[in-house]
Amino acid sequence: MKKILLRWFWSLIEYLMFVPVILIIAGLTLPIENALIYTFTLPLHSLLAVMITVLLKKFKNLVLLILGIVYIFAVSCIWLITSAVTPEHMLLYILGTAFFFYWGIRRGIAGGSSMFFYTGGLVIHGLSLLIIGRSPVLNPLFNLSLVLAIFYVLFALPVANRHYLITESQQKNSLNTMPKSVIHGNWIIVSAITILIGILS
Incomplete structure (x- = not known):
């Protein structure tokens, strides 16, 4: 667990570096409340990806890819059910979730700080x-x-x-x-x- 939290910590430091850009994009695309929820839940996607990568490090990349696709689909469905979604909104949700999940996988594999x-x-x-x-x-x-x-x-x-x-x-x-x-x-x-x-x- 310490290894997972440490790797996620460094992804958070990197996230804090770019978070205002995310806020601007989300604020221009989504309603303010949704923009805030979207922005501050993105690191959670990285945390889950780090956990999966560290715990399933013996599995091949194909397994991680399948899990990532399933996870992105699940998150997209949650947004679809809980809020009014336009195609632009859904595109942002999918891209954000995919990017931060991938970021978490890279952090889980590489470890340490960048x-x-x-x-x-x-x-x-x-x-x-x-x-x-x-x-x-x-x-x-x-x-x-x-x-x-x-x-x-x-x-x-x-x-x-x-x-x-x-x-x-x-x-x-x-x-x-x-x-x-x-x-x-x-x-x-x-x-x-x-x-x-x-x-x-």
């Missing part, structure tokens, strides 16, 4: 705040987007940077073994971006 350019998430969140704040359709999502941006800066980015710096320095037991200038520089960047987000809001 060396994403996590600071790119700062640009994504900053631009998304501007887009959402200026769009009448998306404006109801602005406060949520701001909270997600702050959470990304204060939690997800430091965690990702911490892991990256520890890996790079090959000192995996403590940040205290790394040069203080590197640590201070890391926190200066985080502080500066926090102020920038405050100004944008």
Whole structure:
């Protein structure tokens, strides 16, 4: 279970990097309530895929493919039953479920953390705040987007940077073994971006 949660944790960090883009797409396509449910249930598809991949690691890829198709069909049926669905809505539900299920499978197979350019998430969140704040359709999502941006800066980015710096320095037991200038520089960047987000809001 620890292995599953750890691999899912890193998929969540990556998810937080792109979540404002998902919010924008969902907000422009779906009713606001459905957009929120859709956005925040996507990581659950990855969790299930990670669990299946780790627990059934001895099975061939064909089994995972069949399970994925069945799961995507089941999720699509749930959306069809519980909400008013247009072809555009259904396409988004299917694509989102399929992508995050596939993402979870890759995470379950690869394990560990990806060396994403996590600071790119700062640009994504900053631009998304501007887009959402200026769009009448998306404006109801602005406060949520701001909270997600702050959470990304204060939690997800430091965690990702911490892991990256520890890996790079090959000192995996403590940040205290790394040069203080590197640590201070890391926190200066985080502080500066926090102020920038405050100004944008």
